[in-house]
Amino acid sequence: MSSVQSTTTQTITSIPLSTHYGDWRDDLVKNGYTVIKAAISPDRAKNYQQRAFDWLKSFNTPLDFENPDTWVRENLPVLTDINTFENYSVVHEKFMWDARLEPGVFDAFAKLWGTEDLLVSFDSLNVTFPNRKDKPRKPSWPHIDQSPLRRGLQCVQGIIALSKAGPEDGSLMVLPRSNNHVEEYFDTKTDPMSWDKIDWRVFDEEEMEFFHSQGLKPIKVEVEPGDLILWDSRTIHWGAEPEAESNAIRTVIYVSYSPAALASAESIKMKQQIFRDHGATTHWAHDNIFPRDLLAYLPDGSVDPRNRSEPLEPPELTDRLLKVAGMKP
Ligand SMILES: O=C(O)CCC(=O)C(=O)O
Ligand SMILES: [Fe+2]
Numbered sequence: 001m002s003s004v005q006s007t008t009t010q011t012i013t014s015i016p017l018s019t020h021y022g023d024w025r026d027d028l029v030k031n032g033y034t035v036i037k038a039a040i041s042p043d044r045a046k047n048y049q050q051r052a053f054d055w056l057k058s059f060n061t062p063l064d065f066e067n068p069d070t071w072v073r074e075n076l077p078v079l080t081d082i083n084t085f086e087n088y089s090v091v092h093e094k095f096m097w098d099a100r101l102e103p104g105v106f107d108a109f110a111k112l113w114g115t116e117d118l119l120v121s122f123d124s125l126n127v128t129f130p131n132r133k134d135k136p137r138k139p140s141w142p143h144i145d146q147s148p149l150r151r152g153l154q155c156v157q158g159i160i161a162l163s164k165a166g167p168e169d170g171s172l173m174v175l176p177r178s179n180n181h182v183e184e185y186f187d188t189k190t191d192p193m194s195w196d197k198i199d200w201r202v203f204d205e206e207e208m209e210f211f212h213s214q215g216l217k218p219i220k221v222e223v224e225p226g227d228l229i230l231w232d233s234r235t236i237h238w239g240a241e242p243e244a245e246s247n248a249i250r251t252v253i254y255v256s257y258s259p260a261a262l263a264s265a266e267s268i269k270m271k272q273q274i275f276r277d278h279g280a281t282t283h284w285a286h287d288n289i290f291p292r293d294l295l296a297y298l299p300d301g302s303v304d305p306r307n308r309s310e311p312l313e314p315p316e317l318t319d320r321l322l323k324v325a326g327m328k329p
Helices: 024-031 042-057 094-100 103-113 182-189 205-213 265-276 319-324
Strands: 033-036 118-120 125-128 156-161 171-174 228-232 237-240 250-254 257-259
Touching: 024 033, 024 103, 024 228, 042 094, 042 125, 042 156, 042 250, 094 103, 094 250, 103 118, 103 156, 103 228, 103 257, 118 319, 156 257, 171 228, 182 205
Parallel strands: none
Antiparallel strands: 033 228, 118 257, 125 250, 156 228, 156 250, 171 237
16 A cells, blocks of 8 residues: 555535436435436447456456456456456556546536536446356445545445446445435444544444335346446445346446535645556545555565556546546646
8 A cells, every 4th residue: 555645534514415406416315326327328338348348358368258267367457356457557548537538427427516627536447257257256245435424425426337237237236215324323323433534334234224124125226338327425335246147247437526626635636646646546536535556466465567557548638637637727
């Protein structure tokens, strides 16, 4: 881990949103999540998926997208246990920036926040192969990406779907309306001394009972390529791996924008350093800026000789890119 500390400002006030917009913003506020259909055209989404696959192929392993026998760790660059790629500067590859900057994605967040003066997260790529032969399916991992110390809506996360997700496929699971119950849960069922500053809180099965007893039930967010899922970081969620019947290679890019005005000078400075390093940070864009490892480590702890400190194909540094990256006021 880098020596740079994370920035976390617990004091910022929550972002007020109305519940009477008459569009998807109402669902986001009420249910804690929403899906914007075809934020990107399906053809463009398929093209991004192909570019993600080309990136995986650039490591010159026997990986073959048509042959499930080759869907094993040895044939893949280092990935996390939630099937995300965040090293090798992938976060700053042109295809990742192009997807983030797609007008349908940018405009959705601009509409949500009522401003085009936004910052974007430097977040990862997820490629999840169904029925991996070398790895058991990860059980559910319900969590939120906001500390109990922060109150109200402070971050809206996003997933750009580049593959289809039907009932048997890998996708985001959400507990609708849990965004409106987690604070009550923390206040009535937990000890404030246990509240951590980290914007990450996992719920075990027993804790989930509280929410189930309020009638909340998890659902899988089904999507078509090009759909944009948005959710409140306080909504309980997890990424579900594909079931045995699935043959879809789940491919998604995480993206979150928030108003630049919410970022502290310290957060901007940190973001700029991470951008120069071609590094990745958290799901958040304006705060909770935390550098992820720049180096890719193999399971034995050694640095992957395939490590890359810059993208294969860098993005064009347009005015908009530099602004949302925090490099230009
Ligand atoms: O991959 C997913 O669907 C969920 C990942 C996640 O928890 C997140 O992006 O915050
Ligand atoms: Fe999450």
